[in-house]
Amino acid sequence: MNYESSYESIRLRRGKLVKNKKSILRKLFFSCLYLSTFTFGGGYVIVTLMKKKFVDDYHWIDENEMLDLVAIAQSSPGPIAVNGAIVIGYKLAGILGAVTAILGTIIPPFLIISVISVGYHSFSDSYFISQILEGMQAGVGAVIASVVYEMGVGIAQEKDKISLLIMAGAFAASCVYKINVVYIIIVCGMIGVIRTFLSKKGGEK
Incomplete structure (x- = not known):
C-alpha cells in the first residue's frame, strides 16, 4: 500500500510539474509574441519591456538576474532582442523555453517586414509615416531612459x-x-x- 501511495504521489507531482511547465511555456510564447509585435525602436526597447513583464508582472525573474541576462544578451553575437528571449526562455524552461521564446519573438517582425517590403515604395516618402516614426523615436527614448533609471537605482542602492x-x-x-x-x-x-x-x-x- 505504501508503495502504491508513494507512486501515486510521485505521479501527481509530475503531472503538476508538466501542467505548470505548459502554462509557463504558453505565457512565455504569448508574452514574447505580444512584446515583439508592439515594440518599436530596437532590441533595447524589447529588453526593457521584458523586464516589466517577467520581473514586475510575473515575478519569474528578480531584478539582479534580469541585469545578468541583459548583460549576456548584449555581449553575445546577434540581435539583442533574440538573445534576450533565448536567455530568459532558457532560464524559465530550459531548451524548450528558449525555442518557445525565440518563436514568439521572431514571428511578428518576420511577418510585418514581409508585408512592409511589398508596399515599401508606396509609403517610403510619405510625410504622415515619417511623422509617426519621429513620434515613436521620442517614445522609445523615454522608455529606455525610464528602465535604465530603475535598474541603475537598484545598483546604486547596493552601495x-x-x-x-x-x-x-x-x-x-x-x-x-x-x-x-x-x-x-x-x-x-x-x-x-x-x-x-x-x-x-x-x-x-
Missing part, C-alpha cells in the same frame, strides 16, 4: 563602490569618449572575472 565605478566608467567611455561598446563590454567582463577570482581567493583564506 557597491566598484560596481558604481564600473557603471560610471562605462557611461563616460561610451557617451563622452565614444569608445566602441564592444570594447567596453569586454573590459567590464574582464573586471567581473577578476573580481570573482579575487573574492573566491579571499573566501578560501
Whole structure:
C-alpha cells in the first residue's frame, strides 16, 4: 500500500510539474509574441519591456538576474532582442523555453517586414509615416531612459563602490569618449572575472 501511495504521489507531482511547465511555456510564447509585435525602436526597447513583464508582472525573474541576462544578451553575437528571449526562455524552461521564446519573438517582425517590403515604395516618402516614426523615436527614448533609471537605482542602492565605478566608467567611455561598446563590454567582463577570482581567493583564506 505504501508503495502504491508513494507512486501515486510521485505521479501527481509530475503531472503538476508538466501542467505548470505548459502554462509557463504558453505565457512565455504569448508574452514574447505580444512584446515583439508592439515594440518599436530596437532590441533595447524589447529588453526593457521584458523586464516589466517577467520581473514586475510575473515575478519569474528578480531584478539582479534580469541585469545578468541583459548583460549576456548584449555581449553575445546577434540581435539583442533574440538573445534576450533565448536567455530568459532558457532560464524559465530550459531548451524548450528558449525555442518557445525565440518563436514568439521572431514571428511578428518576420511577418510585418514581409508585408512592409511589398508596399515599401508606396509609403517610403510619405510625410504622415515619417511623422509617426519621429513620434515613436521620442517614445522609445523615454522608455529606455525610464528602465535604465530603475535598474541603475537598484545598483546604486547596493552601495557597491566598484560596481558604481564600473557603471560610471562605462557611461563616460561610451557617451563622452565614444569608445566602441564592444570594447567596453569586454573590459567590464574582464573586471567581473577578476573580481570573482579575487573574492573566491579571499573566501578560501
